[in-house]
Amino acid sequence: MASLWPPCCRLLERLPMRLLMILLPALLTAAAAEAQSISVNKGQWHVTxxxxxxASADGEPLDFPAEHSAVDxxxxxxxxxxxxxxMVEMFEGCSATDVxxxxxxxxxxxxxxxxGLEVDGAAQFSVSHGKDSFVAQxxxxxxxxAPVDFQSHIVMIGHRTGTCQAPG
Known part of the structure; x- marks a missing residue:
């Protein structure tokens, strides 16, 4: 009898049906999460x-000055x-938990x-309808x-300023 499974999934036909029913939602969720993305237009960008x-340790405030930067x-x-x-991997030691x-x-x-300081949180990205600007929080x-009470809030705002200029 020919297999009903596509070639990529033939290993699944050997699993007991009960185990397959338990694993299938997790597999489908992971595949859907990987496919979720949005994009902005290509070009020259100004991002702040x-x-x-x-932060505090043992009730004593720690001095972490705010940071501000801009790039073109x-x-x-x-x-x-x-x-x-x-995108969350731009922070070393971070990974996505859901999308x-x-x-x-x-x-x-x-x-x-x-x-060693474990933190959790969320990243929220919004893109304008024309895809020429975005905000990330x-x-x-x-x-x-955790031994240190820590919170941070990062705001990134980007605007497409035109086409890329040739180096020169």
């Missing part, structure tokens, strides 16, 4: 980033204009380990049993 911190960059590659769950897409946005749950906070 503001980072705000609040040419984004011409598909991976430069794509916004997906891999929910909207028509012009993406909400990503995340968990991080910053040199990232919230992180230490888990309940």
């Amino acid at each position: 980033q503001d980072v705000y911190y609040e 960059e040419c984004w011409m590659l598909d991976e430069e204009v794509m916004i997906d769950a891999s 929910n897409s909207r028509e012009f946005g993406l909400d990503i749950g995340m968990i991080c380990d910053f040199d 990232i919230y992180l906070q230490s888990i309940a049993r």
Whole structure:
């Protein structure tokens, strides 16, 4: 008898049906999460980033000054204009826990380990209908049993300013 399973999934036909019914929703959810993304237009971009911190250890406040930066960059590659769950990996030690897409946005749950300080949070990305601007807000906070009470709020705002200029 010929297999009803497509070639990519033939290993699944050997699993007991009960186990398959337990695993299938998780497999489908993971595949859907990987496919969720939004994008902005290619071109010259001006992006600002503001980072705000609040932290204390043993009830004593820690001084973490706010950080502010701005960059002008040419984004011409598909991976430069794509916004997906891999964006949380721009923070070393972070990974996505879940992804929910909207028509012009993406909400990503995340968990991080910053040199032993475990934090969790969310990243929210919204893109304008014309895909020429975006805003990202990232919230992180230490888990309940952490030795340091830590919170941060990151705001990124980007605007496409035109086509990329040739170096010269």
